[in-house]
Amino acid sequence: MKLEIQSPFDMHLHLRDGEILRDVVNYTSSQFCGAVVMPNLNPPITSVKLALEYKTRILNSSKYDFSPFVSLYLTEELDKEELQKAKDNGLFMLKLYPKGATTGSENGVKEILSDKVLEILEVAENLGFILSIHGETNGFVLDREFEFLPIFESLAKTFPKLKIIFEHLSDRRSIELVERYDNLYATLTLHHMLLSLDDVLGGMLNPHYFCKPILKTPKDKETLLNIALNAHDKFSFGSDSAPHLISKKECNNGAAGIFSAPILLPKLAEVFEKHDSLENLEKFVSLNATKIYNLNRSNRKITLIKQELKVSKIYNDIVPLFAGDSMSWSLEQ
């Protein structure tokens, strides 16, 4: 049995840089035709020049036909000229991190609804950017996303023509807001629809499943899974795959992020098949993104075959999601 998916996109991806970039990019580019690439590197991608150079390094590292949509890191130093230049050079994603919310958010925005940030967002709206947000406050870890909802709502109302993406939505209490505003959309990760906090610390502690936003309750994961299985129009797939070396995970002060890139489409196919929803998979991983982000679909088709995939326990010193498990679908080589 074969399954062909035309032009799948991963709308939220961390590729890092240098050796790690070269190690991981092909796990994604072998499965996806394009991906929104996050800018929280060290140093962060805060200018058009840095973004374009980074894009070149990604393209040079990929063995497959692949479009990296590099996001520009939204800092308070961003101005109209730089945004215009970004637009002229084909960049269309802006990423907003609240300062301190996650890995590499040190350069993020301290006060989101400040005059300076609102000014930048007004320019972004007029130029047709898409705004991608890590929506969490600094409150209690399980309520951070919920507490952020009023900020999302305020931005949605203030900039009705600005498309705003609620990244890695993890809390079922957020869904209603996304549905209520025409200009709000969201991405869903594989791990937030299949795992809960129990998988991090319900048994022994699993640092490889520690991520931000933190995995939530079993009820949250079930609700998100259903959104995906139904390929809800306002949600596209964004893995938030984030490679961290074992030494940065199995330690004190472990880094947040789950490395899911090697197994994404095989696992999605398995899960959608199990729930009799295979017919919705292409909508979830391709068509929704095409519409929400105004993308051209590639003619490239990814073929999966019904053949056991044994997930390695480790890829390039990184422990992946579902390490050591078997899945029922594989990529056709």
Add this chain to the structure above:
Amino acid sequence: MKLEIQSPFDMHLHLRDGEILRDVVNYTSSQFCGAVVMPNLNPPITSVKLALEYKTRILNSSKYDFSPFVSLYLTEELDKEELQKAKDNGLFMLKLYPKGATTGSENGVKEILSDKVLEILEVAENLGFILSIHGETNGFVLDREFEFLPIFESLAKTFPKLKIIFEHLSDRRSIELVERYDNLYATLTLHHMLLSLDDVLGGMLNPHYFCKPILKTPKDKETLLNIALNAHDKFSFGSDSAPHLISKKECNNGAAGIFSAPILLPKLAEVFEKHDSLENLEKFVSLNATKIYNLNRSNRKITLIKQELKVSKIYNDIVPLFAGDSMSWSLEQ
């Protein structure tokens, strides 16, 4: 400034065995006159013979005058004769683990309200044992204690003369039940009254603060702290200090448990002083235990002095609670 505490007790303690026992016992016996010692060793302390031998090893390792109240591990194999023998030999604590609830609970009870277990508890009630319970189900990690409440209630009703200890109470929703039944009591740990889940995974991942029951919300910790500061009659102090070597913590499949033994009384003094409650400290760490467990107070007094204590980052290859912090009280040497 000095503070004298007569006969403090730690009513929930893990001392392990062999080299680790010898390494850690004096952190406790220098600060406490007695402690309830948990039996979840490998092999577990499931017989009177094992309990008495363990007690001897503890006494031989301690440099201070110290009474270890060794708990007997409640398994379905325990019978009337063994319980009578335990009683005759001065053992009075029974510890019940639901199978799989925490470290070393593999030998625990599968079905708590089964005929066999109820039979053992009836004998225990008649012989005047105190039953100590790790009260968690196998449900969602943050609701496990809450879900266990009906079992506590059922036991409290079925055995009205059996004193039952709700160990390391961590969820504020449990307090009302303890107050409602004359034969229900609880222990409180230092970490559950000072830390929340944010301290484990709100920032980077801290495996040394991973424990069972898992740390809860800021509201839970505040509520528990207030119970302690008021030295609520039904609660005694039980640290649940649990030493795990760094190699078992900073790894995949990390062990649950927080090692707090080296800093308990200094930190308690600091916290009680900060909240103008120093006059309640002796009640919380000594008198309440004396009453609840029918203990004789020792004449030994522990003296704390108002002098900075710099907590080491590591003790015998174990990272302690508040590693590297300073506290305002020290033990008098």
